[in-house]
Amino acid sequence: MTDTCLCKLISTEEIEEIKAALPQQSVIARLAEFFKVFGDPSRLTILYYLSKKELCVADLAALAGMGQSAVSHQLKILRLSRLVKTRKEGTVVYYSLDDEHIQELFDVALQHVEEE
């Protein structure tokens, strides 16, 4: 880290101003955690299916072509991120989306991806 050029291009006041408006580290960390959840094809697939229909674990595994254990592990992550909710009926656990913003996120991301 050769810090020869320490912000000589913008003024000290400007630096402080921009820095002050930076969201708290904790907020940034939570944002990163949030996005990280979407950064995996398996979870994305699960979320897509759940956006169509409430589904049980076994059905999700069959649809996504994943093992039951793998799906269960990923669902735990989605649960802890408060992106999905569960409904239990006997031994079957039904999962569904618990965030109305997911579709919106998909749309914005698709816009970017589809721009070549």
Place this chain on the structure above:
Amino acid sequence: MTDTCLCKLISTEEIEEIKAALPQQSVIARLAEFFKVFGDPSRLTILYYLSKKELCVADLAALAGMGQSAVSHQLKILRLSRLVKTRKEGTVVYYSLDDEHIQELFDVALQHVEEE
């Protein structure tokens, strides 16, 4: 993977219908890659600063409290993801956002994060 319960809760037609509407694996992979880029606090911080102002590498490093090399590595990832663009002036390279959807993504994510 004990597949005893293979989609007995939804009909075969429904399965096919839902499966058919699933975006191509390649699209899902690209979506995941896109989100993964946002899933890191350092990159998020860099993107935040760039959303305020065009900045050179050294200034970004100073603002984000990162080493020059680390910033450069992350900027390469952001460049390859087509999220930032560069402008060269002498030996100084200025970075700025190259995607008008980033702010929108931030907003949606913040909404989720701030909901407790």
Place this chain on the structure above:
DNA sequence: CCCATATATGAATATGTGTTCATATACAGA
């Protein structure tokens, strides 16, 4: 040309992560 400086890059390392396997737990039915 040579030097100083801004940025980029490659190797190495430490840490994180997704899947699998084996197993535990929970619940319904006989």
Place this chain on the structure above:
DNA sequence: TCTGTATATGAACACATATTCATATATGGG
């Protein structure tokens, strides 16, 4: 209560990834 089934969980492994260090590349000034 015993059995079968749906889901959850923990350990282990393979793989990805962010940072650091050292160094390369590029550009402008003298």
